[in-house]
Amino acid sequence: MRRVVFNQKGGVGKTTIVCNLAAIAASRGLNTLVIDLDIQGNASRYLLGDDLPQDDIARFFEGTLRFGRTDNGLEQCITDTGIKNLSLVAASNELDHLAGKLEAKQKVHKLRQALDRLDEFDAVYIDTPPALNFYSRSALIASQRVLIPFDCDDFARQALYTLLENIAEIQADHNEALDVEGIIVNQFAAQARLPRELLAILIDEGLPVREPPISASVKVKESHEAHQPLIHYAPRHKIAEQFVALYDSLNPQNPR
Numbered sequence: 001m002r003r004v005v006f007n008q009k010g011g012v013g014k015t016t017i018v019c020n021l022a023a024i025a026a027s028r029g030l031n032t033l034v035i036d037l038d039i040q041g042n043a044s045r046y047l048l049g050d051d052l053p054q055d056d057i058a059r060f061f062e063g064t065l066r067f068g069r070t071d072n073g074l075e076q077c078i079t080d081t082g083i084k085n086l087s088l089v090a091a092s093n094e095l096d097h098l099a100g101k102l103e104a105k106q107k108v109h110k111l112r113q114a115l116d117r118l119d120e121f122d123a124v125y126i127d128t129p130p131a132l133n134f135y136s137r138s139a140l141i142a143s144q145r146v147l148i149p150f151d152c153d154d155f156a157r158q159a160l161y162t163l164l165e166n167i168a169e170i171q172a173d174h175n176e177a178l179d180v181e182g183i184i185v186n187q188f189a190a191q192a193r194l195p196r197e198l199l200a201i202l203i204d205e206g207l208p209v210r211e212p213p214i215s216a217s218v219k220v221k222e223s224h225e226a227h228q229p230l231i232h233y234a235p236r237h238k239i240a241e242q243f244v245a246l247y248d249s250l251n252p253q254n255p256r
């Protein structure tokens with residue numbers, strides 16, 4: 001199963017959700033790959049620390065610009081994270097200068113083609129930049145499911161409708177099989193009025209809001225700094241349990 005976590009709004013929890021769901025998948029015995037498509041490289045640093053590999057996703061995309069190249073190129077960019085069953089294709093800031101060329105040469109299907117030929121992974125989680133650009137579109141085209149983090153503010157609700165329209169356009173033009181698997185409510189403050197009201201509006205509108213919402217917790221930042229997903233950093237903490245419950249609701253076929 002290939003999932004992309006996307007929202008063009010920044011700081012809503014894309015990277016946190018990708019790395020934590022992927023770590024849970026790996027802990028359940030699935031051979032799991034995280035692909036970081038964000039020039040910021042936050043997922044790469046979350047899983048690896050500051051020592052990032054030379055071979056990263058920029059090298060893969062650069063290869064697609066070389067005419068006549070026959071090998072896939074993605075396999076050479078996979079790095080072991082040190083966490084059992086969890087591999088990573090890291091990102092780097094070279095993605096920035098490549099984007100224009102990739103766009104001009106219409107390489108937006110290359111990631112999907114490469115992943116179609118890579119059959120060793122049971123689960124793939126793709127982290128995206130906070131923009132609808134070449135890389136996030138590549139990810140939406142390459143995936144079967146999209147998860148949308150939502151951080152409970154009113155601007156985020158407005159942005160959500162634009163986002164759903166953008167996804168519908170990609171479905172129509174490139175990827176009919178793409179399923180909006182769910183909206184993941186992040187940094188949820190159950191005691192506050194506005195988040196509860198916003199959540200109720202989304203549910204009333206029939207949007208696929210997933211349970212449970214993820215609370216705000218300082219453990220998230222700590223786990224980023226420790227370069228350890230929450231199930232390893234604070235396995236008994238409420239927020240790790242919420243991620244596990246969320247994973248279970250998304251993957252009933254892969255119980256612990």
Ligand SMILES: Nc1ncnc2c1ncn2[C@@H]1O[C@H](COP(=O)(O)OP(=O)(O)OP(=O)(O)O)[C@@H](O)[C@H]1O
Pocket residue numbers: 009010011012013014015016017038040042128129130186187188214215216217218220221224
């Ligand atoms: N549940 C949470 N509780 C507390 N802090 C959180 C939570 N989720 C995310 N954060 C913090 O919010 C910030 C943004 O999170 P994250 O990097 O996962 O979002 P993002 O959508 O990937 O951001 P960007 O758009 O910049 O890539 C980080 O500093 C992270 O530690």
Ligand SMILES: [Mg+2]
Pocket residue numbers: 014015016038042043127128
């Ligand atoms: Mg991010």
